[in-house]
Amino acid sequence: MRPFDGWLDDIRVFGDKTNAAGSLSLQQLEWLRNKDVQNLSEPTALLVSYNGPSVLLRWLAYPGGFHLESTREFTFGPMWTTVTNAVQSDGIQNSVTFSASDSSRFFRLVN
Numbered sequence: 001m002r003p004f005d006g007w008l009d010d011i012r013v014f015g016d017k018t019n020a021a022g023s024l025s026l027q028q029l030e031w032l033r034n035k036d037v038q039n040l041s042e043p044t045a046l047l048v049s050y051n052g053p054s055v056l057l058r059w060l061a062y063p064g065g066f067h068l069e070s071t072r073e074f075t076f077g078p079m080w081t082t083v084t085n086a087v088q089s090d091g092i093q094n095s096v097t098f099s100a101s102d103s104s105r106f107f108r109l110v111n
Contacts, residue, residue, distance in 0.1 A: 031062070046109055050100060058095040059109055066109040068096055074106045083107070 047058045069080040085096045
C-alpha cells in the first residue's frame with residue numbers, strides 16, 4: 001500500500017453499528033453532499049427564541065425528518081413524548097410555537 005498523496009478535508013463517516021445497511025438513506029447522503037458543494041453553513045441544531053407570550057423552536061428541515069420530543073422532568077431515564085403542536089416548514093427550517101407560560105419543559109430532536 002502506498003501512502004495517500006494529497007489533502008483531506010471535511011471527512012464524515014456514516015454507518016450502522018449493527019449491520020452494513022448504513023445509518024442514512026441515499027436521499028439523506030445526497031442532501032449532505034449538496035450542502036457541502038454549495039458551501040452552506042448549518043444553523044443551530046435547535047434554536048429557541050422568546051417573543052412575548054410565545055416561544056418558537058426552530059431546526060433544520062432535514063430529509064428523513066427529525067421530530068421534536070419533550071419531557072417535564074430531566075431526571076435519570078426521563079419519559080420523552082412526541083410534541084403534537086403543528087410543525088411549520090419553509091423548506092429550509094421547521095418551527096413549532098409554544099405558550100411561554102409552559103416554561104418547565106425540556107426538548108430534544110430525534111431522527
